[in-house]
Amino acid sequence: MSNITDLSKSRYCKGLQCPKMLWLDAYRPEAAEDVLSETIMHNGNLVGDLARSYFGEYALVEFSYQKTAMTEQTNTFIRDGAETIAEAAFMTDGLYCAVDLLHRNADGWDLVEVKSSTHVSDIYVEDMAFQYYVLTNCGIHVKRVYNLHLNSGYVRKGELDLQQLFTLEDYTETVRQKYDAVAQNIAAIRAFVSVDTEPERDLDLYCEQPYLCAYRAYCGRHLPAHSVFDLAGMQAKTKYKHYHNGLIRFEDLLANAKKIKLNAKCIRQIESTLQDLPDAVEPKAIRAFLDTLQYPLYHLDFETYQQPIPPFDDVKPYQQIPFQYSLHIEQADGSLEHREFLAQEGSDPRRMLAQRLVQDIPKGACSLAYNMSFEKTVIRGLAELYPDLADRLMDIHDNLHDLMVPFREQSYYSTAMQGSYSIKYVLPALYPDDPELDYHNLDGVHNGGEASAAFAEMPSYPPEKRELLRASLLKYCELDTYAMVKVLRRLREVVR
Numbered sequence: 467m468s469n470i471t472d473l474s475k476s477r478y479c480k481g482l483q484c485p486k487m488l489w490l491d492a493y494r495p496e497a498a499e500d501v502l503s504e505t506i507m508h509n510g511n512l513v514g515d516l517a518r519s520y521f522g523e524y525a526l527v528e529f530s531y532q533k534t535a536m537t538e539q540t541n542t543f544i545r546d547g548a549e550t551i552a553e554a555a556f557m558t559d560g561l562y563c564a565v566d567l568l569h570r571n572a573d574g575w576d577l578v579e580v581k582s583s584t585h586v587s588d589i590y591v592e593d594m595a596f597q598y599y600v601l602t603n604c605g606i607h608v609k610r611v612y613n614l615h616l617n618s619g620y621v622r623k624g625e626l627d628l629q630q631l632f633t634l635e636d637y638t639e640t641v642r643q644k645y646d647a648v649a650q651n652i653a654a655i656r657a658f659v660s661v662d663t664e665p666e667r668d669l670d671l672y673c674e675q676p677y678l679c680a681y682r683a684y685c686g687r688h689l690p691a692h693s694v695f696d697l698a699g700m701q702a703k704t705k706y707k708h709y710h711n712g713l714i715r716f717e718d719l720l721a722n723a724k725k726i727k728l729n730a731k732c733i734r735q736i737e738s739t740l741q742d743l744p745d746a747v748e749p750k751a752i753r754a755f756l757d758t759l760q761y762p763l764y765h766l767d768f769e770t771y772q773q774p775i776p777p778f779d780d781v782k783p784y785q786q787i788p789f790q791y792s793l794h795i796e797q798a799d800g801s802l803e804h805r806e807f808l809a810q811e812g813s814d815p816r817r818m819l820a821q822r823l824v825q826d827i828p829k830g831a832c833s834l835a836y837n838m839s840f841e842k843t844v845i846r847g848l849a850e851l852y853p854d855l856a857d858r859l860m861d862i863h864d865n866l867h868d869l870m871v872p873f874r875e876q877s878y879y880s881t882a883m884q885g886s887y888s889i890k891y892v893l894p895a896l897y898p899d900d901p902e903l904d905y906h907n908l909d910g911v912h913n914g915g916e917a918s919a920a921f922a923e924m925p926s927y928p929p930e931k932r933e934l935l936r937a938s939l940l941k942y943c944e945l946d947t948y949a950m951v952k953v954l955r956r957l958r959e960v961v962r
């Protein structure tokens with residue numbers, strides 16, 4: 467867009483969330499932080515490309531930085547009688563949109579917006595309403611407006627069935643009713659951004675919803691070091707309410723704790739931070755937790771990945787597919803043995819992973835995970851899929867313990883955990899400045915998101931890069947279970 471008042475569908479949606487984003491995009495782009503997820507964009511492209519065939523053959527408008535080239539090609543396709551046009555482009559009065567699919571319907575057209583999600587959110591409806599407005603103002607007779615999104619209930623069996631994979635939802639009436647509101651919104655956004663000096667806009671829930679704003683740090687630069695937004699145990703909506711009531715600093719929140727019904731976890735986080743309290747330990751509760759464990763102890767951690775389009779049979783859109791695990795087997799004397807599994811990329815990893823898991827963990831063995839609900843869900847999924855392994859898998863499931871419990875219950879509390887009990891906060895709090903346990907020191911893969919992306923994309927890489935990534939994945943997952951060993955050791959030390 468060459469002019470700040472020009473609006474595409476994404477700029478319109480941004481302007482609806484907060485028009486100041488558009489002003490900052492124009493005048494302070496360097497203040498933006500990277501909040502876009504490459505995985506989400508990649509998924510959107512994959513689904514968008516596949517959905518083009520939903521109605522069969524289609525004519526594709528080639529992408530061009532020259533918008534007029536795209537609108538002209540669209541007009542040519544319409545004149546030539548194309549049944550379905552992908553990326554059909556329209557422009558009028560500084561408004562522009564490329565429609566994912568335009569499908570001929572007798573004397574008019576059906577406008578179809580494709581989404582890679584499994585549901586339709588409010589902002590998607592606004593997006594469709596903007597497109598309907600632009601097309602109508604370009605003289606296109608839009609008969610129906612649809613959202614085409616993934617069907618979460620679809621289970622792949624053999625070839626992909628596009629009619630089942632996607633759900634076509636009719637939003638025609640909702641979108642038509644928004645026509646006047648779109649015109650008003652466009653005028654309001656344009657008026658807001660057409661100023662030379664930075665417009666005022668205070669922080670609010672719209673800074674995070676429906677999408678986290680790239681300027682959140684810039685617009686929040688006036689916040690003190692410890693503010694209401696740093697509280698781990700409070701909902702975002704409540705944080706903004708306190709912020710607007712002037713209860714921003716930890717001191718102010720604590721002084722009004724009774725009045726605003728501050729919960730015990732928030733009070734503890736605030737007091738611990740303000741007074742810089744040493745680690746607090748409840749030995750009785752920690753001992754009770756430790757007494758539930760038996761040796762040898764199997765520290766277990768899975769890595770999974772998910773794809774919008776099911777890559778194998780018996781997989782739904784976005785289903786978590788386990789492809790790797792690490793297992794540290796700890797004896798009562800503290801000695802360790804490490805086992806691991808990493809599937810070959812490009813084929814369904816689940817059967818082999820399940821078989822190896824039941825070989826590696828004997829019947830009745832005591833296993834440990836950090837935040838075990840995730841591991842339990844993965845194991846239940848495998849047990850449902852492979853009835854011949856179900857008994858053994860459910861035995862592992864039923865003997866799984868959760869190392870997160872002492873931290874979630876605050877039996878061990880450290881100021882450095884910042885009110886969180888995620889292992890990403892707990893580990894550095896228990897072992898500050900320990901390079902052996904620092905995920906930043908790993909090569910290539912540093913967190914679960916990177917592990918998922920690496921495995922999903924591996925088939926497209928050359929062999930040398932694949933080998934490097936496999937080595938990185940193994941190191942990363944090994945550190946996850948080694949970290950659990952160390953966390954457990956620290957718990958034993960503090961109650962000794």
Ligand code: SF4
Nearest residue numbers: 484673679681682685
């Ligand atoms: S951080 Fe909030 S106020 Fe600032 S531009 Fe983003 S949404 Fe608007």
